[in-house]
Amino acid sequence: MSAPIIQGPIIQGWCPGALRPMLSGDGYVVRVRPRAGRLTPEQAKGIAALARLHGNGLIDLSARANVQLRGVTEASHPALIDGLRALGLIDASAEAEARRNIVVAPFWTVADPTQALAADLTEALAAADAPQLPGKFGFVLDTAATPCLRDVSADIWIETGPEGLLLATQAPRAKPVTAGNAVAEAMALAHWFIAKGGVTGGRGRMAALLQRHDLPAGFTAHRLAAAAPAHPGAHPAGQLVGFAFGQMTAETLAALAELGPLRVTPWRMLLIEGANAAPDLPDLITRPDDPMLRVLACTGAPGCLQAHAATRDLARALAPHLTQTLHVSGCAKGCAHPGAAPLTLTATPDGFSLIRDGSASGAPAREGVSAKALIQNPALLTEFP
Numbered sequence: 001m002s003a004p005i006i007q008g009p010i011i012q013g014w015c016p017g018a019l020r021p022m023l024s025g026d027g028y029v030v031r032v033r034p035r036a037g038r039l040t041p042e043q044a045k046g047i048a049a050l051a052r053l054h055g056n057g058l059i060d061l062s063a064r065a066n067v068q069l070r071g072v073t074e075a076s077h078p079a080l081i082d083g084l085r086a087l088g089l090i091d092a093s094a095e096a097e098a099r100r101n102i103v104v105a106p107f108w109t110v111a112d113p114t115q116a117l118a119a120d121l122t123e124a125l126a127a128a129d130a131p132q133l134p135g136k137f138g139f140v141l142d143t144a145a146t147p148c149l150r151d152v153s154a155d156i157w158i159e160t161g162p163e164g165l166l167l168a169t170q171a172p173r174a175k176p177v178t179a180g181n182a183v184a185e186a187m188a189l190a191h192w193f194i195a196k197g198g199v200t201g202g203r204g205r206m207a208a209l210l211q212r213h214d215l216p217a218g219f220t221a222h223r224l225a226a227a228a229p230a231h232p233g234a235h236p237a238g239q240l241v242g243f244a245f246g247q248m249t250a251e252t253l254a255a256l257a258e259l260g261p262l263r264v265t266p267w268r269m270l271l272i273e274g275a276n277a278a279p280d281l282p283d284l285i286t287r288p289d290d291p292m293l294r295v296l297a298c299t300g301a302p303g304c305l306q307a308h309a310a311t312r313d314l315a316r317a318l319a320p321h322l323t324q325t326l327h328v329s330g331c332a333k334g335c336a337h338p339g340a341a342p343l344t345l346t347a348t349p350d351g352f353s354l355i356r357d358g359s360a361s362g363a364p365a366r367e368g369v370s371a372k373a374l375i376q377n378p379a380l381l382t383e384f385p
């Protein structure tokens with residue numbers, strides 16, 4: 001039985017939004033939820049300009065396909081919101097913003113129902129009778145040719161099945177639906193989640209409820225096998241480009257906006273709609289064999305108030321030496337990668353703990369290692385006493 005290695009990271013139980021930003025070590029984090037997972041060139045250019053004007057010019061992509069502006073102050077937040085509202089990126093209230101928690105698969109085409117479903121789901125979640133769901137409860141629209149978002153942290157999926165659309169959860173079987181009733185069925189499932197006691201103290205996730213309750217009738221259909229994780233490069237819908245640790249400068253976002261609409265992905269990459277060549281811009285990850293794709297790292301110190309150490313310089317230094325994925329976490333919360341990774345380094349007050357095949361809060365195979373020792377001897381990652 002593995003015990004948590006560190007007590008104490010603060011679990012907020014809610015995600016920052018634009019109207020309800022979260023304080024971090026470098027100011028407020030303002031999270032923007034692009035509608036239907038897409039930014040028009042005007043919206044992307046606008047976000048870049050606002051990030052320079054009202055933040056510190058750094059922009060993150062989140063694991064739920066959101067765009068985060070960093071370094072916002074109490075004084076600059078109102079003007080930032082006005083600017084985002086003018087771009088059509090602000091909801092009617094913080095509650096409406098929190099409920100519009102929808103991740104959209106980026107490889108949709110105009111021939112599939114994805115964009116229409118996104119509009120319908122957005123409207124349903126904004127309605128007066130929308131289910132009052134916990135802050136982290138999320139929806140996925142995975143309705144392009146092949147499902148590719150099975151690994152996203154979510155609660156209800158509408159996805160492509162062998163013979164049409166399916167309504168799904170983490171359970172292996174799903175319920176056949178149509179483009180006409182999929183959103184209504186998703187809302188009914190969300191109401192069922194609440195009625196069965198899925199929400200406790202304002203929190204709750206579908207996976208936890210399914211430990212205690214079977215799904216309602218109708219969840220009998222087989223699901224398609226999900227596609228392998230997407231890599232940077234050419235795709236039929238456009239070019240997928242990545243960024244070290246999912247972070248870019250406002251200048252990079254503005255330059256990408258010149259190339260076309262941008263689809264935001266939960267892989268912390270952007271798909272440049274319709275582009276047929278990798279853009280020649282600094283700081284982009286355009287090749288699937290780029291070593292930086294083997295490392296994940298949260299903001300760490302000094303940007304996060306909970307961090308016990310800096311994370312990204314260490315991850316960058318170790319990347320060329322890796323043959324498997326390494327997650328470097330500033331504390332046991334594991335924001336950059338809540339699940340297990342082959343190798344995880346978790347910062348503690350006494351150095352880094354190394355966890356194999358576990359999450360940032362897993363039981364360590366090695367403790368008290370310094371960043372300097374790891375950089376001088378990367379073999380410490382795989383050799384044990």
Ligand code: SF4
Nearest residue numbers: 298304330331334335
């Ligand atoms: S995992 Fe990283 S970003 Fe998340 S709270 Fe800990 S130090 Fe901060």
